Amino acid sequence: MATITLNKTTIKAGETAVVSFTVDISHMMGVTNREGVRTVNDVTITGGTISAGYDFRTIAALSTPTTKVYQGTFTPTPNLDRTECTISYNPSGTDNDATSAVFIVDTRAPTLTGTPTIGNPNLTRANQVTTISFVFSEQLDQASFTTADLTIPAGMGTLENLRTTDGGRSWQVDLRAPANTEAKDLQIGINMAGITDVAGNPGTGNVNLGIYHIDTKPPSIVSVVGPTSIVLGDTDVTITFTFSEAVTGFTLDNINLENSSASPYVTYRPREPVSADGGRTWTITYRAAPGTTDSTNTVSIRNLDGVRDLAGNAAVPNSSANTGNYEVDAQDPYPTSATFDKTHLAAGETATVTVTFNEIVNNVTEDTFQIPNGSVSNLRQDTTDGRIWRATFTPTANLQSTSSSISINLNDLRDSAGNTSSGSLPFYDSTITIDTKRPEVAVTISDERLTVGQTATITFTFTERVTGFDLNDVQYDSSKGTLSALTAVGTDGKVWSATYTPSSGIESATNTIRVNLAGVQDAQGNAGAGSASSGNFSIDTKPPEVTVTISDERLSAGETATVTFTFSERVTGFVGSDGMGFEYSQAQYDTSKGTLSALTAVGTDGKVWSASYTPRPGIESADNTIRVNLSDVRDAQGNAGEGTGTSGNFSIDTKSPEVTVTISDERLTAGETATVTFTFSETVTGFSDTSIVVDRANGSLSNLRQDTADGRIWTATFTPTASLSNTRSQISVNYEGIRDRYGNGRSGTSAAHNYTVDTAVFAIISATVNGRQLVLQYSDETALDPEQTHNAPNDAFVV
Structure with missing residues (x-):
């Protein structure tokens, strides 16, 4: 029987593994032999490649008299996330068929996934703690991730108690607020360079965990500003109180007016302070008391009791802020x-x-x-x-x-x-003669809407004959178009014209052509002043563009997403000629993974359309986009679109998780236990003891646990029931309640794994004499007679 082995069980980015094929000495692998290198057919590989074209070398040192060993180099596929892989060899015949043990390929670097959350982004008390929660794309090597990999602005709090909540994928860290600090839009980040996943792949770059704000600083009075002098009984006095930040609770009780000469009468006495800027600056207004003559007057702060900032911090209690001295005097100026x-x-x-x-x-x-x-x-x-x-x-x-x-x-x-004072005083003997007439110009354009291939005539008409006028006096945006040379119209020196040609690829609604009159003079030598502008004209020589967005970037079973096509301007040619749907030749996407509904106009401006995208069942795909071919799309001026517009990437997972059940010992005897392994196709939630279907009369399951290196694998210990005789049973999984990370589940029960329990200890239950024979009756079948086919009936042994 042939075997396939690798020198590694887990292969990460940048690594390779040695693959050894051991076959019968008479079997020859491959079809060609180039200097000891054989190119082998009938090899099936997942998760990578072996050399170039499945090339192997014979390793004589590892071969035996009955076997021959070939070796090649396995290079993993980039950007795979903990994928179970195998290598199989299936030549003609069956004697040398082989499949390697499952090995893991993990060449994808860990990244942050989802949106991090901050329990309370607004910290208003010293030592206040909030928790930041975030999730990585996979489990990390926990030793590689410490608070040293997290960044916050210096002096803006401390990060502590970094912890994982599920073995290395989901993490939390606590942020503690400093005292006497006020800052906004502070950023917490992660330096991914020092972080590795369980396979050893390092992260890259820096990512943002969120924004927080701190206000633990008490407010204080910055200034009290009043007048330098006032008039008795005639002018209202405004005193301005400026705090370091917006406050509440500021009243007249906080203000000392004892040396202010404020009027005691109801009409003119001070009212409660008011703020027009949300509470940072406050004012009071009053009038000086009639009959007062005083060169020493001030308004000061009495106390700041009851004053709070918007975060609830009490104001600094003591303050000596006051106005400068002002004088009361009643003489009118003229x-x-x-x-x-x-x-x-x-x-x-x-x-x-x-x-x-x-x-x-x-x-x-x-x-x-x-x-x-x-x-x-x-x-x-x-x-x-x-x-x-x-x-x-x-x-x-x-x-x-x-x-x-x-x-x-x-x-x-x-x-x-x-x-x-009041009124006015004329000085008729102080007069001056004025003569300031300057030349002026009117600028007109023959066409106020220019499109591709059009030009316009610009005419400059002055109020009188001028000198010094040339193109240097004409101002316009040369990036949007060009003017030809000036040509005099008539002989009176008052009118000129030029041709304006718009540039290609321009879309501008606001355009003018102006004349700087500073260099133009009339016959009396009065120079023009300022500038004169044409009326506005528009340019549209730019093709339409489109932005494609999708409402949900992570689609699971039963979900749909809205795809929105937003054009830069009103277009035609995007909707089908029948007006009922979408020209699908313009939409480019993988129809094997999902379908788009008919197109629907959004609004009435002809710029926005939407369609529903429905993923197909049984799909698991991380890279998907929807694109628009712009070649047949036109704007109102007939400009055709160019290239394509593409949505952002979105993922699809409509595939339900599956499980394989195995047992380490399929025949259990007295005193033995076995390990039951449940291997899911992906990491799941909801799997527990109650999910396992097992005949409890034949034994019990205990110590169900999840593999720390591969969250897809769960194991439990099976202990058989004592004194059972040759009992067969099964173990399977009820899928109800089990979900993958996208919420996909399934119903029914998995395939069962068979096992046998035989824990009964046999004993002699009778002994009888039958003529010259002694018949021993046992409780169970024995192996006393080496020829088992000759056993006496009913578990008896005859001597």
Whole structure:
């Protein structure tokens, strides 16, 4: 009888094994012989290859006078996950048929699977603990995985108590919060490089376990800001309290107003603080008490009792925050003079306006300077005399032969003490003449919707004759199209045209062509200003694209998924010509693994369709996609799609688990036990003692346990019942309640394995004399007579 052996029982990535074939000395393996190497037919291999073309060498040192040994090198298939494999040899005849023992090929690196979970991602107390749970694609070598392989930001907590909940595939680790810390969007990760599965395959890269947030830091008051001065009985005072973060529970009881000169009257006294930004900044408003003159006024924090941040942390109790000192005074400010530094302004010119007040004022704005036919900017206060303010006056464009004078707006004008004025004060003797008319242009396009093969005429029409206009003054996105050279239209120097050609592969709804007027001048030398733009036009020379998504990336028995086809724009040619379904020639997928239903439009914009995908039963496949052939799809402008659009990968598992039952000893006698092995086709849940079908009268099962290296294998100890005589029985498995990791199950009972129990001890039950014969009667058949076919009837022995 031939044998096939390997020098390894488990082969991982990067390893090989030596395969030895031992056959009868008279049997010749192979069909060719090249320098001692034989190419052998009739070899069946799973899980890898042997050399090139099943090549073997004769190993004389291992051969015997009756046997001959051939050896080859077995190389495992990449990316296999703990697969049971065998090698068989089946030449003509039966004398040298052989099958190796089952060996394991595991060449797939472990990865993280599913979505990790964090029990509580928001930690609000020092030393608060939350648990992170995560699952790998297979069992790990537990010694290879420690907390050193986990990463969190420095100082943002500690990871502890790393543990597995099922022997190395499902894991948990505890995260403990630090004190006095506030941070968001913190990431926990795993460095897979130091982690190996039980076969020794290392992981690669870094993966993210999740995001968490910490707020164990108590809030504190950052600042209290008030005015520098106020006016008696005339101006409301706003005090702003800024905390380090949003808080609740902040009231007037937390504020000391004893030295604030706040009005005691109901209409003007302080109200409870309010917040407009969710609780970080609070304000109170009140009016100074009438008749108060005080140069020393402050608002401070009395205490922070009852103040909490949004996580419930109590505020730092003691605080000395307060406003700066402010003065109460009741004198109104007003301007004493207002002048221009020029008498005439042309295009592009500005003038400096100088206004002198009777005292220093604090809230002068550009709106204080009321000058028609222009705008005020660059407001600044004299550094040596705070009573003097200057601003830049810029005349309005396109004005001819007009003039302006200065008026000062006194409304809300405030001095350093906070007193305000009202009304306005004109200065008619301060006038300036303005002439700022600049050339302008209108830009038009002959076609506002450009598609493949089209061009448009761009026309530039100026308000007057200009010089200096060329393509350098024209601004447009040259990545979307090109302009030809400018051509003068007519002889008046006011109109030019050019041809615009869109680029290919463009889809843009917003496009303009603009003219920078800075380099253009009219006959008076006034340069143009700013830019003039054409109306918007669209370009569509881009083919349509599609995104294919699937609603469920892990399909098991009884499940379906929705496949959604989302185009970048409205298309035609995607739905069948009869309007009732889907042109399946455009969908590319493995129909042996599943089927797509008819296509259904989603919405009314012609961009989205969906179909139901139903996996076929009995399928177990990790790599699947659905693709769309875009060659026959057109957008509204007639642009044809290119290439394909492909969904992300999804897996199918509609195959139910199966089990094989074996027993280590098929004939059990008194005092013996046997090991019963249950080998499933994949790892399952729900398997227990109650799942095992066995005749309890013939023996008992105990110590049911799962193999730690291969979770598919379970063993139990069978102890036969004493004093049974030659009793045959069976062991099988009831599939009810047993599920694989996708929830697939089956009904009924597995194939049974037969065994015999014979634990009865024979004894003499009678002795009689029959003439010259002594007849001994035993309780069971004996082997006293070597010729068993001559045994006396009824288990008797005659002497």
